[in-house]
Amino acid sequence: MYIVLLGAPGSGKGTAGKVIAEDLNLAHISTGDLFRENLKNETPLGLEAKQYMDKGELVPDDVTIRMLKSRLGESDVVNGAVLDGFPRTGVQAKSLDVMLNEMGAKVDMALNIDVPFDEIVERIANRRSCRGCSEIYNVVFNPPKQEGICDKCGGELYQREDQKPEVVQNRLEVYKNSSAELINYYDAKHVLRTEKAGDKAGRTSYDVAEKIEKEIKNGWN
Numbered sequence: 001m002y003i004v005l006l007g008a009p010g011s012g013k014g015t016a017g018k019v020i021a022e023d024l025n026l027a028h029i030s031t032g033d034l035f036r037e038n039l040k041n042e043t044p045l046g047l048e049a050k051q052y053m054d055k056g057e058l059v060p061d062d063v064t065i066r067m068l069k070s071r072l073g074e075s076d077v078v079n080g081a082v083l084d085g086f087p088r089t090g091v092q093a094k095s096l097d098v099m100l101n102e103m104g105a106k107v108d109m110a111l112n113i114d115v116p117f118d119e120i121v122e123r124i125a126n127r128r129s130c131r132g133c134s135e136i137y138n139v140v141f142n143p144p145k146q147e148g149i150c151d152k153c154g155g156e157l158y159q160r161e162d163q164k165p166e167v168v169q170n171r172l173e174v175y176k177n178s179s180a181e182l183i184n185y186y187d188a189k190h191v192l193r194t195e196k197a198g199d200k201a202g203r204t205s206y207d208v209a210e211k212i213e214k215e216i217k218n219g220w221n
């Protein structure tokens with residue numbers, strides 16, 4: 001089973017993706033994390049991606065698609081995957097269909113986690129990430145036990161360049177411009193599922209994940 005996660009940066013799709021992947025025994029593939037890993041290891045791909053990531057812009061399709069294709073070929077992708085942050089463009093969506101088709105699979109669900117932008121801006125500004133294991137914290141709602149230090153691995157917590165307010169604004173603009181196409185694309189394929197989350201909706205992306213999981217386990221599709 002392949003689940004694509006749509007939803008703005010800061011919508012909580014990363015959290016939802018990890019939970020769904022773990023419980024349904026699917027690989028969790030985050031293109032943002034893959035880029036950051038490449039960046040940390042100073043690979044040519046990482047260095048190329050950095051110039052776009054620091055500004056909150058999308059990395060070019062050809063680079064991103066190559067990276068994802070290679071990831072889909074890894075051994076943990078046996079039962080399928082939750083794709084977090086891919087596709088981000090129409091070209092990526094189409095190429096994902098081709099890649100999955102070659103593997104005898106398809107996108108079974110595109111889960112759109114819908115959170116109002118004003119809630120998102122505040123949320124991202126409060127975010128801190130671990131340099132070691134990429135775990136995410138919220139300094140207000142989900143702070144680490146010890147300030148600045150990851151509960152899981154003891155790594156240093158930091159504010160990513162792209163979590164700074166001016167970059168967040170740009171990322172949301174980029175998202176707004178690209179998401180409509182993807183939403184229409186998956187809607188036309190009858191696999192789109194939109195779920196509201198956030199303070200106003202009164203539920204978190206974690207709640208959404210649990211709901212979706214239950215449905216899948218009960219034979220959704």
Ligand code: ADP
Pocket residue numbers: 008009010031032033035052053054056057058059060064084085086087088089092162171
């Ligand atoms: P977000 O919180 O914006 O979802 P991610 O961690 O998914 O952040 O991605 C961080 C950055 O990595 C993006 O701003 C973009 O520069 C790059 N990136 C991630 N996924 C893609 C993609 N599918 N296509 C192009 N660029 C991507």
